[in-house]
Amino acid sequence: MSRFLEATLALSLVATPAAADRLGLGRPALTEEIAAWDIDVRPDGQGLPEGRGDVMTGEGLYIDNCAVCHGDFGEAVGRWPVLAGGQGTLNHEDPNKTIGSYWPYLSTVYDYVHRAMPFGNAQSLSDDDVYAITAYLLYLNDLVEDDFELSRENFAEVRLPNEENFFMDDRDEVELPAFTREPCMENCKETVEITARAAVIDVTPEDTAARERRAAAPTAEPAAEVAAATPEPAVPAVSPEQVAAGEKAFRACQACHKVGEGAKNGTGPALNGVVGHAAGKAEGFKYSKAMAEKVETGLVWTPEALDAFLADPRGFMKGTRMAYGGMKDADQRAAVIAYLSTFAED
Amino acid sequence: MTDRSGASRRDFLRAGLAGSAAALASGTLARAAGPDPAITELQPWMTELGEGVDARPYGKPSQFEAHVVRRNVAWLTADPISSVNFTPLHELDGILTPNGLCFERHHAGIAEIDPAKHRLMINGLVDTPLVFTMADLMRFPRENRVYFLECAANSGMEWRGAQLNGCQYTHGMIHNVMYTGVRLKHLLDEAGVRTNGKWILPEGGDASGMTRSIPIEKAMDDCLVAFKMNGEALRPEQGYPLRLVVPGWEGNMWVKWLRRIEVGDEPWHHREETSKYTDLLEGGKARRFTWVMDAKSVITNPSPQAPITHGRGRTVLTGVAWSGRGTIPRVDVTIDGGKNWYQARMDGPSLDKSMHRFYFEFDWDGSPLLLQSRAHDSTGYVQPTKDELRAFRGVESIYHNNGIQTWYVNEKGEAENVEIS
Known part of the structure; x- marks a missing residue:
């Protein structure tokens, strides 16, 4: 029994090591392994690979790889992200948040295109391709001329115009004092009016049962544009x-x-x-x-x-x-x- | 809502637990027109044999619960691969979200990863960059914690006004499950974080290579590297075989399919913390690194997808509340649009940074209701109204909308998403 207790104690000591103690689990990562995965880039340029690419090269790559979703001029197709334009709209209704109007750092563009684009074929672009596409996106945002070449060497010199308009979360200082309070519980207001109604906007998807009920109802109104289009059989004749x-x-x-x-x-x-x-x-x-x-x-x-x-x-x-x-x-x-x-x- | 009903509620409160007496006093019990065939007729399941134990090796909900599913709002995103769907909060009770109903948010679809081929690498400013297999991770001490995960964009469609009719859509980008995993601190200690290591960059193994910068203090405090949810392996859509758990902080940081953690001396300012997940305020400036989820609550029943169908009389109102800063000791409820408030009854476990369940039972007199709930968290923060939030932020910030939700319930018991003065 006492030997069992001793063994248990020894085990528990192993199981809760001091901070400096190590369990000896895992194995050292090899340099090649780190190089294969560590492709992240920071605003100061840390992580950028050797390479270069110019606006004209970028245009061709962009048309082939990006325009299908982002549009020929970065204006976007459907609800895919808009990449260009929008300067001066951040303090308006419906701000247009693009690389040129909103993003604080160019390194984000390189990093993201490099790791995640094109959508569905991530990491298929070469380092030079990504430099060229990044250069072209600067051009689409009127931030460089058409003869511009982007490289690891001049990367950190490019600043995006909206960098200064970001600031660290200040809710603790600004909002918490106002929202930390004992609220009113009784007779808090004289009257209450409804000021906005979701039913008027009518953009909520409905489940099938609800849609069928509505369709069956004699006074049914046509569903809003969000309702799925009724599929019609494809016509075999080609016009x-x-x-x-x-x-x-x-x-x-x-x-x-x-x-x-x-x-x-x-x-x-x-x-x-x-x-x-x-x-x-x-x-x-x-x-x-x-x-x-x-x-x-x-x-x-x-x-x-x-x-x-x-x-x-x-x-x-x-x-x-x-x-x-x-x-x-x-x-x-x-x-x-x-x-x-x-x-x-x- | 009329004063009459408010008075009846106060009377009820005074009467204490005499709920059943109140129900009896409010009217006579309905009489059956005739014998109920559900009782008098033999149903198939009363006579026939059911399926044996091998028929359902992995059990699923009853066929009669087929409507309880995650739903998408198609117009929100360009396609369903990089998109989001919503937890059916109005169909759930208690505090735990069933694994198959936890909302999904993917940036490149669901990665289907063979755990035998999954690795977790720790590199950067560490003494020894390390690689762990799943089997290695199982040899660290494990912990079990219940946490809510809320997308920062939950309720983001409601900034300009009431838009979507249903708490599934207005508040369904949240789930609450019990995670089993190991402290991130243990893994970082194993690699040995250097003194200049101030930030970590977790990275996902899917085709979006999701990355976020997290300060080392949070990483060393309560973050988990989790492989189980509600006792079973993570679902593929929740990051199988490994995800990061960042308690109380916005869901985007809980990197799924976690394959790498880099330690650095500065944040990386990647796409999901610059272009997205920054909060544009009125005037054009934007908050960055808005990690903590403010206290929030919503009434799940009644709500637009879950109307009152029983007519006047005894009614159970229920909902959920949570805070990224702690627990929820109290939720207030109003049925008259905020003229008078009552403390709801909290029930179920009260855990740090977990969803809480509240109830409010009352006798509905059949007049229209304006329902709201208001969460108080353990720091004293009280959930603000939407207009109070707009006063600080405008209407363009997309993220972190934790304003008080209002449901209008008409005489028929149907509920609608509204805003009120």
Whole structure:
């Protein structure tokens, strides 16, 4: 018994070491391992790799890799982040918070593009590519001329205009004294008026049951724009209008997919001769394991199959490398498929 | 809400625990029109055999609870990969959030990580940069702590006025679970933080490589590196196999899929602490490093998604409250838009930086109600009104909206998100 107690005591001493004591767990990280993961960059330039890139190079890279979401001029598509413009709007209603108008440090741009962009193909850009894209983003924000080259050497010299307008959280000093109080409990006010109502704005998503109840009600009003569009069956006939609409909608795909004469594989496979043909035929393209498995089962890209894939890529093909959330609008999908059907095999 | 009802509430308070007597006095019990078939008819489950023990090796909620799910607000974000959904607070009770209902916020989708291939690296200003496997981490002393995690943008859509109809959408970017993990301090001590190590940079292993700067004092105080939630492995959408726990501080800092912690002498000013998660104030200046979540509460029932369906009479009002600065010893409730307030009944564990549950039982007279709750935290901070917050911050700061929420309940018991004078 006493030996057991002694053993327990010894164990507990080991289990609660003094600060300086170490448990001897883990192993030293190797230099190559740290280099592989430690890519973070600070405002003082710490962490920047060797390299350089100019505005003109950046423009090409930006159009290929970024414009699909952020727009040709950093104005953004849909609700993707706006990257340029907005100077002088921070004290207005609807401030436009961009790299030029809001971000305090350029190092944030380099770090973020380097670690997380392009969306769905992170860390695919070379160090020089990231310098060039960062230079182009400065140009889009009117902060440098078109002959500017950004490098590790001149990086820290570039200051963003809004740096001085950030300050450390001061809620403890400014707000806490006002909000630390014994509040009124009885007869606190004479009258109460409703001043704003969410029902008037009507942007709340509804669950299906609620939507059906509303649709069934005789006085049902049309749901607001947030309600999902009723999917309509894709029309198999291809009209010129539809092809034109498809060409426009295909912009969402262009960053990764090329189509037409001489189209080559990019981030995604070239798409000539896809509609109505067996899947996985783009020569020289390395498909995901998920796609290879579908090919083995004899997947044919019928308009129906393409429609299902485009509506929900990951739902249709779990494990696909296509970094695209899906095209929600059935008409748009039909148009894209119609557009693609006009490109025969090379 | 009328004075009449306020008076009846005060009478009730005076009557103390005579709740059932009050209910009886307020009217006679409804009589059944005839025998209830739920009683008089044999139901299938009364005669037929159910599924055996192997049918559900990992149990799921009843089919009748299928509506209790996280929901997304599609127009908020560009696509569902870098997006957020919301915890159905109005369907929950107690203080713990079931793992499958904890709201999700991803910046590059859910990383599906093989734990055998997961590593945690500690580098930077340390004596010995280290690499840990999951098995290594299991050999440190473990702790169990219940903490709320609230996204800094919770209620962010409400700055300009009442917008979304339902506490799931207005307040659902929060969950509260019990974490099992090891103190970050133990891991940092193992590597040996140098005297000039003043900040850490946790980094996620997903395709967004999430990073945030955290001061070393917080890292050494109560941060955990967690691998379990509510007793089981973290869910993939909550950072499996490893996440950082930063008690009381904004959810974005609780880096999921945690793969690396760098120690440095200055903050990194990365994207999520400059472009995002900074609070733009009126006039164009912006607060940075607004880490602490201020005290906040919301009534979950009744609320727009959970109307009163039983008509007048005995009603249970309930809700949740939390503070990044401590516990919630008290919540006040009003049913007349703030003319008169009553202390709600707190129930369940009161834990530091955890969600708290409150109840307020009353007899509803069928007249319209304006419901609000007001949290008091253990530091004496009292949850402000939305207008009080706007006086300090304007309406463009997106984050840290902890203002008092109002639900208008009409005669039919339907509730709506409103603001009042």
